[in-house]
Amino acid sequence: MEIDKLTEQVIGLAIEVHRHLGPGLLESAYQECLYYELSKANLKVEREKKLPIAYKEIKLDHGYRIDLLIEDTLVVEIKTVETFTDVHKAQILT
Numbered sequence: 001m002e003i004d005k006l007t008e009q010v011i012g013l014a015i016e017v018h019r020h021l022g023p024g025l026l027e028s029a030y031q032e033c034l035y036y037e038l039s040k041a042n043l044k045v046e047r048e049k050k051l052p053i054a055y056k057e058i059k060l061d062h063g064y065r066i067d068l069l070i071e072d073t074l075v076v077e078i079k080t081v082e083t084f085t086d087v088h089k090a091q092i093l094t
Contacts, residue, residue, distance in 0.1 A: 006043075006074055013037040014076075027078045031067055034078070038070060045070050064094070 017033045031047065038045040046069045053063020068076040077092050 003073060006071055009041065009043075010038070010070060010074060010076065013041060023080075025080065027067075027080045030080060031078050034076070035068065038068070043070055044072065 014034055017030060017037060021030065021033060035045055035047055047067070049066040049069045050062055051064040051066055053060045066075050067078045070076060079088055079092075081088060
């Protein structure tokens with residue numbers, strides 16, 4: 001699937017979850033419901049996918065954790081905060 005079409009579909013499903021649940025819940029609740037919607041849409045989705053971090057000549061198995069990996073292509077990082085800080089921006093960019 002083309003990345004733009006996949007992204008559009010995922011954003012639409014995320015909006016659907018938010019419309020239904022509203023604001024103020026834990027990230028885990030939104031993640032579970034979005035996982036449900038993505039699976040129902042027949043998309044390949046992995047939760048809490050571990051991604052190694054390379055440091056010099058070693059590889060650390062538990063460097064990062066991706067909230068949702070969709071179709072082995074799109075990374076979704078779920079945030080439930082009142083205001084994005086520089087730390088949140090750095091997490092998303094990383």
